[in-house]
Amino acid sequence: MAVQVMLISPALNAALREARFDGDAPLDAAGVRRAQAVAAAVPAADRYLRGPSERCAGTADALGLRAGPEPALHGWDMGRWSGRRLAAVSAAEPEAVSAWLTDPSAAPHGGESLLELCARAGDWLEALESAGDGGDGGGRRVLAVVEPAVVRAVIVAALALPVEAFWRLDVAPLTLTALSGRSGRWNLRCGQQLSPAPGPAV
Numbered sequence: 001m002a003v004q005v006m007l008i009s010p011a012l013n014a015a016l017r018e019a020r021f022d023g024d025a026p027l028d029a030a031g032v033r034r035a036q037a038v039a040a041a042v043p044a045a046d047r048y049l050r051g052p053s054e055r056c057a058g059t060a061d062a063l064g065l066r067a068g069p070e071p072a073l074h075g076w077d078m079g080r081w082s083g084r085r086l087a088a089v090s091a092a093e094p095e096a097v098s099a100w101l102t103d104p105s106a107a108p109h110g111g112e113s114l115l116e117l118c119a120r121a122g123d124w125l126e127a128l129e130s131a132g133d134g135g136d137g138g139g140r141r142v143l144a145v146v147e148p149a150v151v152r153a154v155i156v157a158a159l160a161l162p163v164e165a166f167w168r169l170d171v172a173p174l175t176l177t178a179l180s181g182r183s184g185r186w187n188l189r190c191g192q193q194l195s196p197a198p199g200p201a202v
Contacts, residue, residue, distance in 0.1 A: 005179040006143040007151045010059035011035040012173045019086045021078040027058035035062030038194035045143035060145045072124045075147035079111030104163040122157030158186040
């Protein structure tokens, strides 16, 4: 049965602005304001989910969504690199960073490899399709606030792209990526910017 999956990337926070590996950092005041400004543009769904990070939780709250945490949608586990600046890690461990960028099976940080991330995203999509028959109340329109890396991994899994394509996908803050269809036949609409509601005419 066809399912519609809508993914919203979280608002910016200090970690994203500073090019840090994903850590569990909350939104700052600017991120909260930006998310609140586009809340009216969020489409309706039968079921609302979010990644378990503070950034996803804060974005979902600012968007006015009653979204439950979904463990399968946690951000890319970067192990001991989590929270560190990419530039600092590249300077200290150039060979490890090179392996991470070129070998999808590598996890020099001790966390999750790119292959494992994309497989997890694919498993989540398959589970959604099974729940989309309406028999368990799951609903056929699912909206989730998830980290940009998870959005990219879902796209790779849904479209059966080479894993290396992950690095060529850009996901901007507070954008909507939508997939519709079923396993093996997903259609993609990506990168829709959520826009603030128009103000009153003056």
